[in-house]
Amino acid sequence: MGKWSYIGPVEFDEKKGFEFPHPAEKMNLKETYVGKAGQKITWKQRDFVDGQINGLEDLFAPGFREMVGVYFHRTIEVDAYSEIPIGLGSDDTLTVWIDGQKIISAPGYRACTPDSNKAILKLEPGKHDLLIKVCQYSGGFAYCFNWTKPERPVAKGVAFEDVTAKVGLANTGTDVKYDSLVVQDVNGTAGLISSAAIGSSSQRRRLRKPSLTSSRKIPA
Numbered sequence: 510m511g512k513w514s515y516i517g518p519v520e521f522d523e524k525k526g527f528e529f530p531h532p533a534e535k536m537n538l539k540e541t542y543v544g545k546a547g548q549k550i551t552w553k554q555r556d557f558v559d560g561q562i563n564g565l566e567d568l569f570a571p572g573f574r575e576m577v578g579v580y581f582h583r584t585i586e587v588d589a590y591s592e593i594p595i596g597l598g599s600d601d602t603l604t605v606w607i608d609g610q611k612i613i614s615a616p617g618y619r620a621c622t623p624d625s626n627k628a629i630l631k632l633e634p635g636k637h638d639l640l641i642k643v644c645q646y647s648g649g650f651a652y653c654f655n656w657t658k659p660e661r662p663v664a665k666g667v668a669f670e671d672v673t674a675k676v677g678l679a680n681t682g683t684d685v686k687y688d689s690l691v692v693q694d695v696n697g698t699a700g701l702i703s704s705a706a707i708g709s710s711s712q713r714r715r716l717r718k719p720s721l722t723s724s725r726k727i728p729a
Contacts, residue, residue: 510559510585510656514538514552517579518545518569527602527616527644533580534606536638545577552582557654562598562621565643565650574650581641581652587632591659596624598653602644608637621651 519531519542533542533550544550557563566574585593597603597613600621605613605628612628619625630637643652 511583512554513557514554514582515557515568515579516542516544516550516552516582518573518577519550519579520545521576521578521644521646523576523646527578527642528604528614531578531580534640534642536582536640538582545573557581557652560623560653560655562623562651562653565645565652575645575647578642578644581643581654583639585630585632585637585639587634587637589634591630591632593630593632593659594627594657595630596627596653596655597641598622598625598651599643600649600651601646602642603652604642606638606640607632609640618646620649621653623653623655 516533519533521527522529531542532540533552538552541549541551555568565579568579569577587593597605598621599615599619601618603613603615603626604611605626607630612630613626615626630639641652641654643650
């Protein structure tokens with residue numbers, strides 16, 4: 510996860526709605542924009558703490574802490590396909606985009622409660638842009654972002670196919686259930702796991718032929 514940047518305050522007009530767009534949504538982090546009351550605003554870095562409620566009152570001067578919006582941005586980079594669970598809370602409204610696609614929209618006047626809204630980021634290898642918008646009516650002003658690191662990258666496009674018949678080891682009419690040999694990638698390297706024998710002991714003495722599996726690509 511990259512560093513957090515934020516920009517604001519932007520105008521929040523209740524009649525236009527909390528999702529009324531602002532040019533800052535283009536995520537040009539070097540651009541200067543027009544904020545609330547015509548003031549010039551730019552993206553700034555700040556060490557917001559993941560997994561905790563971050564108060565936002567001190568981001569802006571008095572008089573710019575009600576009926577305002579603020580955007581948060583960070584870059585997420587993964588080297589393999591990943592599914593990352595995230596949870597968010599906000600005081601008040603909340604909108605979330607990943608790579609420009611809206612994934613959360615939560616209106617309303619509310620207190621900031623962690624994990625009020627959840628989603629799973631399904632990311633292909635490379636860099637991705639996470640954008641969050643919080644709009645403030647009055648009173649408390651805060652947001653919370655939490656995420657869970659995947660245990661391992663999620664494999665895509667690979668499955669196993671039974672090729673026993675293709676190599677001449679198929680059952681030819683007997684009710685004997687053969688032992689099997691399974692190849693499974695469990696930790697990023699090829700691991701070999703032999704299965705327990707199936708069938709009665711007399712059947713296993715009569716015939717013990719392995720059932721083979723191989724991997725094949727599945728079209729996306």
